[in-house]
Amino acid sequence: MAEHRNPAVITVPGDSAPLLAGELSREGLRVSDGAPYPFGAVHMERGADGSTVSFTLPETVPDGQGEEAEGHVPADSAARFEAVRAAWQSALGARTVLLAEPRSFCAGVDRAIEVVEEALEQRPHPVYVRKQIVHNTHVVRDLAARGAVFVDELDEVPAGATVVFSAHGVAPAVRTAAELGGLHVLDATCPLVTKVHAEVRRYARRGDRVFLIGHEGHEESEGTLGEAPDRTTLVQSVEEVAALPDLDEGATASYALQTTLAVDEAEDVVLALQDRYPGIQGPGSDDICYATTNRQASARAVADSSDLVLVVGSRNSSNSVRLVEVAERAGARARLVEDVGEVRLTDLCGADTIGLTAGASAAPALVDEIVRALRGLGSVSTSVRRVAQETVTFSLPKELSR
Ligand code: SF4
Structure with a gap:
């Protein structure tokens, strides 16, 4: 084992720390934000007043050792660390952020999350949820931390327990299985999906x-x-x-x-x-819900004038993936990101105007975090591109109404 000429340190504004932490992780470096630090990990430490965060590559890291041999510490850690520093430097600069509006949570997602929250308050635990309540990793993780138990199928739910059906709806056979299994069902299916059924x-x-x-x-x-x-x-x-x-x-x-x-x-x-099939009957494109339609229109509106469009959402979120495609068809470079930690510094390089939107299952706070992180790279002026005003709300299932 040899020693690098470290310590190497990169200090960034506190709100931008997730940008850098994400980039270091993608470079294969482990980032740890508290002692005891795993061997070879980059130390992440907040400054005394919290306004800055320093990332320090430890002085002793393996050199010439394989990743497997040294607990996944890359042999060329110092070079990777320096590459991230260079990416950070090249992403610095003033920017304009065009915020697509509407974006983020729709009425069906709001309702589905509230169904689980109310179930956790009103029903005996554990409360089970069949499938992801909405297709978003953060939402699912948050509800799981509050006690919701996510399952793939009903045979994982004991008789007599409460189970929530997700916003995406279920086949009648699933309802029958729940009844036969003696389960108490709370249905969070979006009413606009129910309409298509x-x-x-x-x-x-x-x-x-x-x-x-x-x-x-x-x-x-x-x-x-x-x-x-x-x-x-x-x-x-x-x-x-x-x-x-x-x-x-x-x-x-x-x-x-x-x-x-x-x-x-x-x-x-x-x-x-x-x-x-001449004579075929149907709803035109009206089954595509108001939230999907509006988010696609607002993504198109920002894509027209953006160097890069960031869409916040999970990879299994259909409407988020569609927003990326819509922005690309409008001629923009577009990226789907789960959160600020997935925004690539290399993508930000040369992107003076960034369009920002989020799928219907992604929380508004995730968008705010990205704007705050971008401010750490230079001044940011924001401008809203609104294409519609949304006033739709859905009431809770009657079993849960307060
Ligand atoms: S159908 Fe539309 S309104 Fe309902 S949950 Fe899905 S995206 Fe939201």
């Missing part, structure tokens, strides 16, 4: 062949398909429509949509279905 039931009852435009494997589509599995076909693209079989003689067809699709892409699939 009702459409599919109506179409199927009248004997239509039903086409659901959606994403394979997404919980919402799986739940909706379950309303009439024998009569419903999932279609994801114009290409898939072209490969669909002819209808039986005299048969009728209709379609419904997942609520979080990209409006422009979904319209293309609707047009293809109308072309393939």
Whole structure:
């Protein structure tokens, strides 16, 4: 083992510390914010008044040793540390941040989170939640820390317990299984998803062949398909429509949509279905909910004038991923980030105007943290691009109303 010429130190404004910590981690360096520090870890220490944070590479780190041999401490730690310092330097500068509005939580997500919070207050513990209540890592982690137990399937829930169904909805078979299992169900399905389920039931009852435009494997589509599995076909693209079989003689067809699709892409699939099956009935693109539509419009509005668009959201969040695609189709460079720790310094380099938005399942505070972190790199002027005013709210299930 050899010694580096360290200690090497990078000191940054306190609010920007997650930017640097994230970059160091991605470089393969372990960052630790409290003694005892693991061997080889970068020490993260807050200044006395909390306004700065220093990152210090320890003086003794293995040199010429493999990562495996030394507990995942890279042999070239000093070089990696210096690369991060250089990235930080090149990201410094004044910026404009264009805040897309509306962004972040929608009425369905607000309600779903509140259902779990109220269940934790009003029902005996443990309170179980089937699947992620909404597709966001931070929301799930926070509710789990407060006592919610997340499960994949109902066979993990003991008889007599309370279980919450997620905002994405469930197939009727899941409701039946809950009843048979003696579970107390609280349904956090977004009312706008419930509306699509009702459409599919109506179409199927009248004997239509039903086409659901959606994403394979997404919980919402799986739940909706379950309303009439024998009569419903999932279609994801114009290409898939072209490969669909002819209808039986005299048969009728209709379609419904997942609520979080990209409006422009979904319209293309609707047009293809109308072309393939003249007379097919459906809601146009109206199943795509107000929150998805508004967030896509506001993402487009900031993308037009941004060098980079940051979309806050989890990778399994359909509407967040769609926002990235919408911004890219508008010509911007766009990145999906879980939180400030995933913002790449290299992406910020040369990005004088940054569009900032968040999917419907990402908390507003995550956006605020990014703005504060950017201020550590230089002055930031913010400007809001609002495309709609949202006033939608949903009431809690009657079993929980105060
Ligand atoms: S994105 Fe739309 S459908 Fe999904 S929870 Fe929010 S309002 Fe409901």
